[in-house]
Amino acid sequence: MKKALIIAVLAGCGAVLSSQPKADYPAVPVPFTDVHLSDAFWAPRLETNRAVTIPHILRQLEESRRVENFQRAAIAMASHAEGQFCSLYPFDDSDVYKTIEAASYALATRPDPALSKQLDALIAKIAASQEPDGYLYTARTIGGPPPQPWVGKERWSYLYMSHELYNVGHLYEAAAAHVQATGQRNLLDIAVKSANLVAKEFGPGRRTNPPGHEEIEIGLVKLYRATGDVKYLDLAKFFIDARGRTEGRIPYDRDGKTELLYGQYAQDDKPFVDQTEAVGHAVRAGYLYAGAADVAALRQDRAYVAALERIWADVVGKKLYITGGIGAEGEWEGYGPAYRLPNETAYAETCANIATFLWNSRMLRLGLDAKYADVMERILYNGVLSGLSLSGDRFFYPNPLASSGKHQRTPWFKCACCPPNVARVLTSVPGYFYAASNDSVYVNLYAQGAATLSVNGTPLRLRQQTEYPWKGEIAIEVEPARPLAFGLHVRVPGWAQNRPVPSDLYSYVGPPAGTPTLRVNGEQVTPPIEKGYAVIARTWKAGDRVELSLPMPVRRVAANPAVEDDRGRVAIERGPLVYCLEGPDNGGEVATRVLPDAAVLTPEARPDLLNGVVVIKAAGEAPGLTLIPYYAWANRGASNMEVWIKRQ
Ligand SMILES: [Zn+2]
Numbered sequence: 001m002k003k004a005l006i007i008a009v010l011a012g013c014g015a016v017l018s019s020q021p022k023a024d025y026p027a028v029p030v031p032f033t034d035v036h037l038s039d040a041f042w043a044p045r046l047e048t049n050r051a052v053t054i055p056h057i058l059r060q061l062e063e064s065r066r067v068e069n070f071q072r073a074a075i076a077m078a079s080h081a082e083g084q085f086c087s088l089y090p091f092d093d094s095d096v097y098k099t100i101e102a103a104s105y106a107l108a109t110r111p112d113p114a115l116s117k118q119l120d121a122l123i124a125k126i127a128a129s130q131e132p133d134g135y136l137y138t139a140r141t142i143g144g145p146p147p148q149p150w151v152g153k154e155r156w157s158y159l160y161m162s163h164e165l166y167n168v169g170h171l172y173e174a175a176a177a178h179v180q181a182t183g184q185r186n187l188l189d190i191a192v193k194s195a196n197l198v199a200k201e202f203g204p205g206r207r208t209n210p211p212g213h214e215e216i217e218i219g220l221v222k223l224y225r226a227t228g229d230v231k232y233l234d235l236a237k238f239f240i241d242a243r244g245r246t247e248g249r250i251p252y253d254r255d256g257k258t259e260l261l262y263g264q265y266a267q268d269d270k271p272f273v274d275q276t277e278a279v280g281h282a283v284r285a286g287y288l289y290a291g292a293a294d295v296a297a298l299r300q301d302r303a304y305v306a307a308l309e310r311i312w313a314d315v316v317g318k319k320l321y322i323t324g325g326i327g328a329e330g331e332w333e334g335y336g337p338a339y340r341l342p343n344e345t346a347y348a349e350t351c352a353n354i355a356t357f358l359w360n361s362r363m364l365r366l367g368l369d370a371k372y373a374d375v376m377e378r379i380l381y382n383g384v385l386s387g388l389s390l391s392g393d394r395f396f397y398p399n400p401l402a403s404s405g406k407h408q409r410t411p412w413f414k415c416a417c418c419p420p421n422v423a424r425v426l427t428s429v430p431g432y433f434y435a436a437s438n439d440s441v442y443v444n445l446y447a448q449g450a451a452t453l454s455v456n457g458t459p460l461r462l463r464q465q466t467e468y469p470w471k472g473e474i475a476i477e478v479e480p481a482r483p484l485a486f487g488l489h490v491r492v493p494g495w496a497q498n499r500p501v502p503s504d505l506y507s508y509v510g511p512p513a514g515t516p517t518l519r520v521n522g523e524q525v526t527p528p529i530e531k532g533y534a535v536i537a538r539t540w541k542a543g544d545r546v547e548l549s550l551p552m553p554v555r556r557v558a559a560n561p562a563v564e565d566d567r568g569r570v571a572i573e574r575g576p577l578v579y580c581l582e583g584p585d586n587g588g589e590v591a592t593r594v595l596p597d598a599a600v601l602t603p604e605a606r607p608d609l610l611n612g613v614v615v616i617k618a619a620g621e622a623p624g625l626t627l628i629p630y631y632a633w634a635n636r637g638a639s640n641m642e643v644w645i646k647r648q
Contacts, residue, residue, distance in 0.1 A: 032431030082143030134197035165211035172219030217291025286355025324379030350387030370532025472550030514551035583639035
């Protein structure tokens with residue numbers, strides 16, 4: 001069903017509390033359904049995700065009895081008898097929703113009647129588990145002994161940890177994806193019924209406790225976009241504004257103490273607009289910041305933007321692993337203090353890296369500054385891809401930067417948030433490549449393929465030819481339906497401008513690597529660089545061709561001396577990829593290896609290795625060392641690994 005029709009169906013449903021926003025992000029991403037990647041790097045990964053990862057996760061949802069929880073909830077309601085929740089965590093419901101989101105994205109790009117039927121069967125089970133007033137949380141509907149002691153009997157009674165609002169946030173995201181992919185509203189109806197109940201229970205003068213685990217904010221904005229009902233957007237803003245404020249809160253018991261706020265762990269120690277640092281559980285934090293960026297765009301909220309920019313500067317300046325990993329502390333799965341970035345014990349949960357990727361994609365649309373794309377690209381190619389095996393059916397939860405052989409990807413986890421998260425990001429990855437406004441087109445990421453979009457109503461086709469990320473030559477063919485004036489914003493990555501990250505947290509060692517060059521129809525041009533983009537403004541006609549050449553030598557990176565764990569060490573990068581030393585290429589042992597500054601480092605294409613990679617060979621003072629892309633480690637069994645290598 002198309003959006004206009006959905007709006008018509010829902011008109012008159014619920015009181016309108018505020019006006020429809022007139023504003024939005026200044027640039028709209030070109031949806032993943034309109035971007036086709038045909039390259040050797042992403043296209044096979046997307047196919048593995050569709051053919052292996054999503055079916056694998058769907059099987060795991062059944063085998064781990066997450067799906068059965070929905071059936072048990074339906075039985076408990078029909079029989080008026082308590083049952084028994086049959087997996088481990090009350091947030092297990094959310095894994096089912098996230099998988100439906102991933103599968104819906106797959107359906108949107110490629111019809112698959114069998115998968116579609118499978119989703120409909122799942123959705124029918126979810127519908128049957130929903131209480132008549134819209135409440136949806138199987139752990140409570142089933143009744144019986146709670147899966148965890150912190151799930152109370154009463155609805156909304158322990159939001160600090162219950163995840164009941166977190167779960168439905170993922171439901172709303174899944175519903176928005178599913179209706180977009182299939183035109184069917186079977187899941188959207190469930191989401192709307194749930195969100196209407198939440199909107200009735202929570203708000204000014206009613207319940208004011210925000211969710212302990214953020215996510216519903218992102219989901220509510222997507223539900224607003226899918227239905228046009230502004231009350232969902234208002235509720236998202238209400239939950240964000242409720243953080244760090246005690247007014248109207250129902251107290252809860254934490255370890256025998258009565259509390260109102262949830263503290264730093266849940267970004268609830270002070271109001272969001274007063275927050276200055278990234279703290280606490282990193283997935284919670286990332287989803288809060290992403291949701292706040294959505295609301296900031298739709299409500300033109302400058303206080304939100306200011307808070308987001310402060311927090312972003314704190315992350316990128318002091319708390320970001322070179323791999324784009326987020327979260328130094330396993331104890332609370334989250335941010336540590338400034339500059340504390342241990343390598344072997346790094347948490348860098350796949351979901352935290354993804355949440356921060358999603359947040360940066362929104363900051364990019366909000367600020368139209370390529371520094372956000374630099375962070376996105378670093379996270380995507382390194383910290384997100386490392387979460388998934390090359391085979392597509394093994395996963396990492398933490399993504400450490402060093403290993404003494406104890407880390408192994410596994411097919412599933414008892415706490416299984418990461419696998420469906422990586423699946424939903426991979427299926428939608430083409431949607432992060434391009435964006436457009438009325439007079440500008442933004443090229444944010446590089447891979448061979450084609451995109452169709454429109455600028456001021458005129459259809460436009462863009463075609464990239466490149467072997468990125470292995471080579472830095474990129475040709476972009478511009479094909480408007482008729483001659484068309486607009487500014488083509490071509491991202492010149494920070495790494496090609498001698499700046500690995502937009503902060504002083506990391507810097508390249510040695511002389512600059514050469515200058516990126518641009519040609520338009522064969523002629524070299526030097527357009528102004530605005531916010532990290534080379535802006536080529538002209539009247540484009542079919543057949544115009546832009547060539548960007550990014551020098552891609554092997555670079556040594558040093559961390560800010562304040563990062564104790566990286567002192568006296570270097571990391572190796574080439575283009576957007578971070579490299580590592582792994583046991584199988586280096587005689588088993590890597591922790592004691594030394595890479596002196598004088599050692600010569602040379603890239604070497606190895607189509608036979610790890611599905612085809614460019615390795616880096618050391619010669620001269622460190623003969624025999626071979627580095628592989630970080631994302632590809634741990635695909636040959638358990639082994640030692642090191643990103644930060646001793647310089648002497
Ligand atoms: Zn996770």
